[in-house]
Structures are given as C-alpha cells and as structure tokens.
Amino acid sequence: xxxxxxxxxxxxxxxxxMWRDIADHEVPEHVNPAHHFSAFVYCxxxxxxxxxxxxxxxxxxxxMYYVPDIINAYYSVDYLQHQVAFGVIVRGMHHWGASLVIVxxxxxxxxxxxxxxYKAPREMNWVxxxxxxxxxxxxxxxxxxxxxxxxxxxxxxxxMEIAGSVPWIxxxxxxxxxxxxxxxxxxxxxxxxxxxxxxxxxxxxxxAAHFFMxxxxxxxxxx
Amino acid sequence: MDHNKQHETSHKPIKRNEMTRRxxxxxxxxxxxxxxxxxxxxxxxxxxxxxxxxxKAETAFVKAIEEKDVTKEPKSxxxxxxxxxxxxxxxxxxxxxxxxxxxGKIFALSPVCKHLGCTISWSGDEAPNxxxxxxxxxxxxxxxxxxxxxxxxxxxxxxxxxxGWVYLGPLESNTRV
Numbered sequence: 001x002x003x004x005x006x007x008x009x010x011x012x013x014x015x016x017x018m019w020r021d022i023a024d025h026e027v028p029e030h031v032n033p034a035h036h037f038s039a040f041v042y043c044x045x046x047x048x049x050x051x052x053x054x055x056x057x058x059x060x061x062x063x064m065y066y067v068p069d070i071i072n073a074y075y076s077v078d079y080l081q082h083q084v085a086f087g088v089i090v091r092g093m094h095h096w097g098a099s100l101v102i103v104x105x106x107x108x109x110x111x112x113x114x115x116x117x118y119k120a121p122r123e124m125n126w127v128x129x130x131x132x133x134x135x136x137x138x139x140x141x142x143x144x145x146x147x148x149x150x151x152x153x154x155x156x157x158x159x160m161e162i163a164g165s166v167p168w169i170x171x172x173x174x175x176x177x178x179x180x181x182x183x184x185x186x187x188x189x190x191x192x193x194x195x196x197x198x199x200x201x202x203x204x205x206x207x208a209a210h211f212f213m214x215x216x217x218x219x220x221x222x223x
Numbered sequence: 224m225d226h227n228k229q230h231e232t233s234h235k236p237i238k239r240n241e242m243t244r245r246x247x248x249x250x251x252x253x254x255x256x257x258x259x260x261x262x263x264x265x266x267x268x269x270x271x272x273x274x275x276x277x278x279k280a281e282t283a284f285v286k287a288i289e290e291k292d293v294t295k296e297p298k299s300x301x302x303x304x305x306x307x308x309x310x311x312x313x314x315x316x317x318x319x320x321x322x323x324x325x326x327g328k329i330f331a332l333s334p335v336c337k338h339l340g341c342t343i344s345w346s347g348d349e350a351p352n353x354x355x356x357x358x359x360x361x362x363x364x365x366x367x368x369x370x371x372x373x374x375x376x377x378x379x380x381x382x383x384x385x386x387g388w389v390y391l392g393p394l395e396s397n398t399r400v
Contacts, residue, residue: 064270085269
C-alpha cells in the first residue's frame with residue numbers, strides 16, 4: 001500500500017533523488033560501530049539531535065497546559081504533572097532530556113576535539129557547533145525559570161547576578177533579561193518567549209547549517 | 224546448500240515465499256524504529272487528549288431564589304456555580320429566567336439563544352411577552368418554544384424545590400415544548 005502511494009507521488013514529483021541526496025550515502029568504515037566498536041563515539045552527534053527532537057516534541061505538548069504567568073504557572077505545571085494522564089512522563093522527558101542533551105552535546109564536542117575534526121576545512125562547522133552549544137545553554141537557562149517554583153526563582157536570580165557582573169554593560173544586560181528591575185511577571189513571559197520562539201528558531205537555523213556542512217564536507221577521516 | 228535441504232527439495236519442490244535478508248533487516252529496523260517512536264509519541268498523544276477522557280464533574284444544584292418570589296412573569300436571576308477548570312477554580316455567575324407555569328410548576332430557562340448563542344431578554348416594546356434575541360431577532364414563547372429564526376427551543380435548567388427555596392441544576396434540552 002505504502003509502496004503504491006510512494007510510487008504515485010514519485011511519478012509526479014520525482015522525490016527519490018531528493019531523499020537519496022539527503023539519506024542515501026555510505027557510512028565510512030572508521031565511523032561504523034559494526035566494524036570497530038569504539039566508533040560508537042561517532043554516534044553522539046546523532047544522539048544529541050535525537051534528544052533535541054524529543055525536546056521539541058515534548059515541549060510542544062507541554063505548552064498545551066502550561067501558562068507563563070506568575071499566578072498560574074506553578075499551578076498549571078502541578079496540574080499537568082499530577083492530574084493529566086502521562087503528565088509525569090511527558091514533563092519527565094522534557095526535564096531529563098534537557099540535562100541529557102547537554103551531556104550528549106559535551107560528549108560530541110569531546111569526540112570532535114580528540115579526533116581533530118574541527119581542523120580545516122571544517123572550522124566553520126566547529127564555530128556553528130559552539131553557537132549551538134550556547135543556544136542550548138540559553139534554552140536550559142530560560143526553561144529552568146518556567147515552573148516558577150522556589151528553585152526556578154532563585155536560580156534565575158543568581159543567573160541575573162552573574163549577567164549583572166559583566167563589566168560596563170552588565171546592568172543593562174540584567175535589566176533587559178529580566179524585563180525590569182526585579183525577577184517577576186515580565187521576566188517569566190520574556191523567558192517563555194525566548195524559550196519557545198526565539199531560541200528554537202535560532203537553534204533550527206544553526207542545526208540546518210551544521211547538517212548542511214557535514215553533508216557537504218563529509219565526516220573527517222580516520223585517525 | 225546443505226545435505227538435508229538438498230534431499231528435501233529434490234523430492235518435492237515446495238514453493239515458499241522466502242524472506243530475503245534485506246527484507247528481514249528492513250522489517251527489523253522499521254519495527255524497532257516504530258517501537259521507539261511509539262514509546263515517545265504515545266504518551267504525548269494520550270497527554271494531549273486527556274481533557275476528552277477526564278471524568279466530567281457533575282453539576283451540583285445551587286440555591287437560586289426563594290419560592291415565594293417566583294411569579295408567572297419570567298424573572299431574570301443570577302446564581303453562582305462552582306467551576307473547576309484545570310488548575311483554575313472559580314465561581315462564575317450564571318443567568319436564568321425563572322417562572323411559574325399555569326399549573327404553578329416552577330421552571331427555569333437558559334438565556335442563551337439557540338440560534339447563535341447571544342443572550343436573550345424577556346418582553347419589552349418590540350416583543351411583548353416573548354423572549355427576544357437582539358442579534359438576529361429570534362423569538363421564543365414563555366415556555367421557550369422557538370417562534371422565529373432559532374432552530375430549537377431554549378434549554379432548561381433542572382429545578383428542585385426544597386424548604387421554600389428553588390435550586391437550579393444542570394442544563395438539559397427543553398422538556399416543555
């Protein structure tokens with residue numbers, strides 16, 4: 001059935017070359033764990049992406065219940081976690097996935113570093129990867145405030161003090177981040193907007209560049 | 224070909240739809256992928272459809288008006304119901320038109336027009352002794368029977384009278400016309 005549907009579309013739009021170009025390429029022997037088990041270190045980038053997809057999906061579903069408002073945020077999180085079926089699992093995926101994505105990204109970075117894959121001609125991809133790293137940290141920082149519990153509130157206060165310690169412009173950065181002089185209602189909506197619209201937009205753009213470059217330049221050679 | 228197989232096929236050539244290695248591997252890979260994707264997606268879908276599957280709260284009867292204050296002329300009253308809306312609890316005000324019919328039975332109608340949901344009012348210059356809707360000119364009798372524009376009669380609150388007080392309960396379809 002699927003084959004029939006696929007052929008029907010393919011006859012009209014000729015989609016085969018498109019996905020072939022993206023997906024159908026040989027995995028070099030030195031990065032294939034079936035050949036050398038130690039090549040599993042080459043999986044970390046893909047695993048990071050896999051967890052990122054889970055973060056995007058679970059995040060989309062969480063916003064069905066969450067409200068970014070200082071009165072209701074905590075109660076909506078409490079409600080979606082304890083009253084809604086599978087709330088523990090969906091929020092759990094987002095909560096644990098957030099830490100795991102950082103861990104995986106760190107391992108991926110170590111692999112790239114120790115295999116020297118950042119060297120010419122792949123310097124630009126290293127830079128884009130670093131930008132992705134900072135965007136991910138930003139996502140973690142802004143997402144941490146959203147449940148609006150004590151941990152979230154005081155962690156953000158500390159984060160604000162760190163931002164404020166930047167020489168010369170720290171005060172401005174702090175006030176811009178907080179949307180005012182205190183961590184409050186405007187900080188929460190601001191962090192929500194950054195967490196679900198701005199940073200994911202930046203992240204997807206950077207990921208597209210990251211993947212385009214690795215596809216174009218290929219995986220770096222064996223050690 | 225091993226010895227047994229050779230022996231077997233030489234005697235009776237069975238037509239078997241043997242699975243190729245490629246097919247087996249794609250089914251295994253596809254199955255494992257579907258299993259893992261399902262493990263992530265199914266909880267999210269169940270999470271999303273939860274409002275449909277949650278047990279609906281029963282509407283309690285609410286003390287609305289003293290029995291002696293109800294006349295044959297429909298009277299608009301407000302009453303408060305307790306409402307649990309996810310993490311938000313409130314006591315919104317509802318409106319009802321309460322009246323006695325000719326036999327002295329008390330009934331209460333919803334003020335929501337059955338045409339497109341505007342709020343109706345009772346009587347007045349343009350529609351004496353009728354319910355009328357300001358939006359598209361629907362008209363209803365005192366019993367809530369639809370005369371014009373609206374496709375259905377007005378909904379009715381369940382009514383309970385106890386110790387001289389009228390209690391209003393959940394809405395139901397009109398039972399009077």
